[in-house]
Amino acid sequence: MPRGAARSEASRTAILTAIATLIDRMGFDNVTIEAIATEAGVGKQTIYRWYPSKNAIVAEALAEGTLVPESFPVPETGDALADISAWLERVLAFLGDETHAALLGSLLSASIDSPEIGLRVAERLGMASPTVAERVQQARDAGQLRPALTGEQIDQLIFGLVVMRALGRAPYVPGEAHRLVAALLGVAPD
Amino acid sequence: MPRGAARSEASRTAILTAIATLIDRMGFDNVTIEAIATEAGVGKQTIYRWYPSKNAIVAEALAEGTLVPESFPVPETGDALADISAWLERVLAFLGDETHAALLGSLLSASIDSPEIGLRVAERLGMASPTVAERVQQARDAGQLRPALTGEQIDQLIFGLVVMRALGRAPYVPGEAHRLVAALLGVAPD
């Protein structure tokens, strides 16, 4: 056991809560380390002791669910088309809220610098282990589907669409997810 | 005619060239306004007089072709599948170069702040007027295609894929563009 005082869980939580609050209040780009310290009632050094950058704090806040409380697991009923389109429906509806779309936009921007944030965002959206790609491959192996594209290509197309929706603020039309997924999987929609 | 000296075209060009040089040399995020002024041999005030932000300079450099000299017009042979897949092939091959992918990544990041940059990027990539969406619609009207998705959905899927490739640095497999576009248009590949 190391000597001295242990890391303060209260401070850690306060930092994660503070960054979520500030991003919501003043936008991702305008949040400074100093403002986080003040908002959290914490010394700046305490932040720099544990996090090398703002992105690292964001990554942890994402992993803990402090930034985005909702999660979007892909259902597993055995029907890949229904599972994936139900999932996409939830994600697109979530992004229909302008605040959520703006937040995801900022997180995507941060992902360009920080691959870890990219990974955490994908996790939050349910797009990591098992990925949509793996789901498609299972359905293909089970003989349920014979899509023209590889699982990985479908995965990229769907994630890319989610990204475009986050950036473009297109309104979501109910039922659209089902038609999209059906077309990508090469199945006639119900 | 306004009194006094006119705007210096030499300075304007020097600024655009300087930002392109510096982005290439030290990466998008590390380029400061002061460095641009020094590199261009121009007073800082001259920059602030004409551009409200770094993003505005980038937008103009994009529009002039200073940042990305290549352009990617969608061919118009009348065969929508061939046209779009030839175009996508060129774009994905371009992004296979890591430098180009990194540049596009930075530009996408800037697009989140600045819709104008998003528009200019789309223009450079050939994805604005006429868009892929319009091309698909023409083919549909001419009875060449009956895709399951709307032109706009296909447009978003393809642009999203381009974005994912720029971010994910996936290598490009020759011929992939054709299979992707064929599947999205609901046509069996040749």
Place this chain on the structure above:
DNA sequence: TCTTCAACGAGACGCTTAGTACCGTAGATC
């Protein structure tokens, strides 16, 4: 119990950059 040691809140410090203000100069209009 008492010593030791690391994390803590707080804040001073040097550094860099943003953005503004002002200089004297050059060039274009009246």
Place this chain on the structure above:
DNA sequence: GATCTACGGTACTAAGCGTCTCGTTGAAGA
């Protein structure tokens, strides 16, 4: 030739980054 505006250059304020150093607090070891 008088006037006006953009120019290159420089000084300036404001703000944030990241480092460093206080005195304090609290947990582990003797």
